[in-house]
Amino acid sequence: MEQERTFWQSLRDAWGGITHSLKTERNMRIHATVATVVFLTAWLVEVSRWEWVALTFAVSTVMAAELLNTAVETTVDLFMSTYHPLARIAKNVAAGAVLLMAVNALVIGVIIFYPKLMHLFKVLLLNYFN
Numbered sequence: 001m002e003q004e005r006t007f008w009q010s011l012r013d014a015w016g017g018i019t020h021s022l023k024t025e026r027n028m029r030i031h032a033t034v035a036t037v038v039f040l041t042a043w044l045v046e047v048s049r050w051e052w053v054a055l056t057f058a059v060s061t062v063m064a065a066e067l068l069n070t071a072v073e074t075t076v077d078l079f080m081s082t083y084h085p086l087a088r089i090a091k092n093v094a095a096g097a098v099l100l101m102a103v104n105a106l107v108i109g110v111i112i113f114y115p116k117l118m119h120l121f122k123v124l125l126l127n128y129f130n
């Protein structure tokens with residue numbers, strides 16, 4: 001039996017899982033880019049404390065879903081290298097979880113940013129014509 005691992009070894013392996021997904025999954029890189037843009041915009045338009053909570057939660061759930069999707073895809077590929085309807089269902093359902101979380105994050109993003117960006121747009125427009 002394997003020797004008991006330290007907390008730091010587990011943490012390093014978990015981080016290795018995230019970096020693996022970033023290196024191998026294009027969608028994960030898209031999520032990371034969108035997350036960076038969202039956090040930068042949130043900082044620029046000075047969102048409230050609770051809006052930070054909602055955005056952080058939305059972004060992390062999408063990325064966590066993508067990590068689980070990668071885990072499902074990898075596990076399916078390990079056991080099924082040829083076409084199988086059940087493999088298709090497993091992968092599609094895991095991808096569906098990512099889609100659901102992404103739509104949820106989009107709705108939260110629109111609710112938070114739309115009024116702020118519209119306000120900013122109006123201020124810039126008024127300043128331009130005055």
Ligand SMILES: Nc1ncnc2c1ncn2[C@@H]1O[C@H](COP(=O)(O)OP(=O)(O)OP(=O)(O)O)[C@@H](O)[C@H]1O
Pocket residue numbers: 025027069073080081082083084085087088089091092095
């Ligand atoms: N062994 C298989 N049997 C049947 N269908 C499969 C199999 N492998 C993949 N598929 C189908 O192809 C799709 C893409 O699977 P793939 O493993 O290539 O994931 P991906 O290209 O990384 O997709 P994602 O965009 O969800 O990350 C799956 O959602 C599934 O519909």
